[in-house]
Amino acid sequence: VTTPDGRAASPGTPIHLNAGARALDALDAQDAAVFDEHLAGCESCRTELAEFEATAASLGAAVSQVPPAVIRERVLRAISVSPQLPPVTLRAVPEMAPAPTSEKTPGTAAAPAAGGRRPRPWLRRPVTMLAAAAVILAIAVGAVLLAARPAPKAVDASAAMAECVSSAPDAHMMMPSVGTAGDVMMAPSCHAAVVRVDGLPTLPGGQTYQLWVMAPNGARSVGMLGPDPSPTQPMVTAVKAGDTDIRVSVEPATGSAAPTSGPVWMVHL
Amino acid sequence: VQASNERESRVAASSTQRDVDTVIEAVELSLERQAVRRCLAALTDLQRESVTLAYYSGYTVREVAELLAAPLPTVKTRVRDGLIRLRDCLGVIA
Numbered sequence: 246v247t248t249p250d251g252r253a254a255s256p257g258t259p260i261h262l263n264a265g266a267r268a269l270d271a272l273d274a275q276d277a278a279v280f281d282e283h284l285a286g287c288e289s290c291r292t293e294l295a296e297f298e299a300t301a302a303s304l305g306a307a308v309s310q311v312p313p314a315v316i317r318e319r320v321l322r323a324i325s326v327s328p329q330l331p332p333v334t335l336r337a338v339p340e341m342a343p344a345p346t347s348e349k350t351p352g353t354a355a356a357p358a359a360g361g362r363r364p365r366p367w368l369r370r371p372v373t374m375l376a377a378a379a380v381i382l383a384i385a386v387g388a389v390l391l392a393a394r395p396a397p398k399a400v401d402a403s404a405a406m407a408e409c410v411s412s413a414p415d416a417h418m419m420m421p422s423v424g425t426a427g428d429v430m431m432a433p434s435c436h437a438a439v440v441r442v443d444g445l446p447t448l449p450g451g452q453t454y455q456l457w458v459m460a461p462n463g464a465r466s467v468g469m470l471g472p473d474p475s476p477t478q479p480m481v482t483a484v485k486a487g488d489t490d491i492r493v494s495v496e497p498a499t500g501s502a503a504p505t506s507g508p509v510w511m512v513h514l
Numbered sequence: 515v516q517a518s519n520e521r522e523s524r525v526a527a528s529s530t531q532r533d534v535d536t537v538i539e540a541v542e543l544s545l546e547r548q549a550v551r552r553c554l555a556a557l558t559d560l561q562r563e564s565v566t567l568a569y570y571s572g573y574t575v576r577e578v579a580e581l582l583a584a585p586l587p588t589v590k591t592r593v594r595d596g597l598i599r600l601r602d603c604l605g606v607i608a
Contacts, residue, residue: 262587265594266575271568273576297594300601304550304569 264290268297322403325468325480403481409435410481424510427476429491431484431514438484440467441476442493442510448472455496456480457504459489464503467491472498488514553603561596564589 263280266272272280284290410416413432420428426444445454454470467482470493482491493510494501554562567578568589579589600606 259587262590262594265597266568266590268597269565269569269593271573271575271578271593273574296601296606297597299606300597300604301569303546303604303606304565304600 261287261290261293264293264297268294268301321478322481324478325403406435406437406483407439407479407481410437410439419512419514421510421512423508424493427474427510429512433484436484438482438491440480440482440491440512442470442474442480443476445474445493445510448495451498452495453498453500454493454509455500455504456482457492457494458482458484459492460485460487461489466500466502469496469500484514490514549604553600556603557596557599558592561592561599564592565596565600568593 260280260283263272263276267277267280284294410430410432413434415434416430416432418428418430424442424444427440427442429441430439432438440456442454442456448454450472453472454474456467456470457464458467459465465482467480470478470480474493484491490508490511490513492504492508492512494504494506494508496505554565557565563582564575564578567573567581568575573581575589575593576586578584578593579586582589
C-alpha cells in the first residue's frame with residue numbers, strides 16, 4: 246500500500262510505514278502523536294493498526310514465561326497482604342466477582358470452548374455448574390492476565406523490591422534474636438527486606454500474627470501472617486534509615502494499628 | 515483500600531484454582547506459541563530481527579535503527595512488512 250497523501254512523520258518517512266511500529270508501541274512519543282493524528286482521517290490505517298495490534302497481542306500471549314511470572318508475583322503478594330479468609334468466603338468471591346469489570350474477551354472465548362465440547366443444549370445440573378465454573382475461571386484468569394498486561398513495566402512495588410533484594414550485592418541474611426527460626430534478607434541498597442517468619446506455634450482462633458517494622462516514631466504494619474506463619478510465604482517490606490527492628494506480635498484476628506503485645510519474633514536492624 | 519482488598523481477594527481466590535488454571539493456560543499457550551513460533555520463522559531474518567527487538571526487547575524503532583546501523587525508514591518497513599506477514603500467517607482478523 247503506497248501512501249496517497251504522502252504526509253511524513255519525520256522527513257522522508259511516509260507516515261503509513263509507522264503502523265507497524267505503532268502497534269508494537271515502538272514509536273517515539275512525537276512520531277506516535279503525529280501518527281495518531283493521521284489515524285483520524287485514514288480508515289485503512291485504522292484497520293491496519295487494529296490488525297497489527299491483534300497480531301502483537303498474539304506475539305505477547307505466546308511468551309509463556311511472562312504471564313505466569315506476573316501471576317505468581319501477584320498471588321504471592323496477595324497471599325502476603327491479605328488476612329486469611331475463611332474457605333467459605335474464598336469460594337463465594339469468584340461467584341460474585343464476574344459481574345464487575347471482568348473483560349468480555351476471555352468470557353466469550355471460553356463460552357464457545359465449553360459449548361464445543363458439549364454441543365447439546367441444557368444438560369444436567371453438574372454440567373451447568375461446570376460450565377459456570379469454567380467461565381468464572383476464565384474470567385478470573387483473564388482478569389489477572391489483562392490486569393497484568395497493559396503495564397508490564399510498572400511492576401508491582403513489592404515484586405520490584407523482592408527482585409531488587411534477590412539480586413542486591415549488599416543483601417545479607419539476619420537471624421532472629423527473639424524466635425527460633427526464619428530470617429530477614431536485608432538489602433540496604435534496595436531499602437527493602439524479605440522476611441521469612443518460622444518457628445512460631447499455631448495460634449488459637451481469633452488471633453493472628455502480625456508483622457511490623459519498628460521505627461523511633463512508631464510501628465508500621467507489614468501485614469498479617471495468619472495464625473500459622475510459613476516461611477514459604479515471605480513478606481516484602483520497605484525499610485527506612487532509622488528503623489530499629491522487624492518484629493512479630495500476636496494480635497486479634499482483625500489486626501491492630503500498632504503492636505498490642507511484646508514481640509514473639511524479632512530481628513534487629 | 516476497599517477496591518484493592520477486593521482485587522486481592524479475587525487474585526487470592528483464583529490461586530486456589532491454580533491446578534485447573536495451569537492446565538487450561540498451558541494448553542492454550544502451547545497451541546498459540548507453536549503458531550507464533552512457526553510464523554516468526556517464516557519472516558526474513560531482517561524482519562524477525564527488527565520485530566523481535568521492537569516487540570520482545572522493547573526498543574523503539576529509532577533505537578533499533580541505531581543498534582543495527584540501518585536507516586530508520588528501513589527499520590520501520592521491516593517491522594511493518596514483518597507484521598503483515600505475521601498477521602496473514604496467524605490469520606488475525608481485527
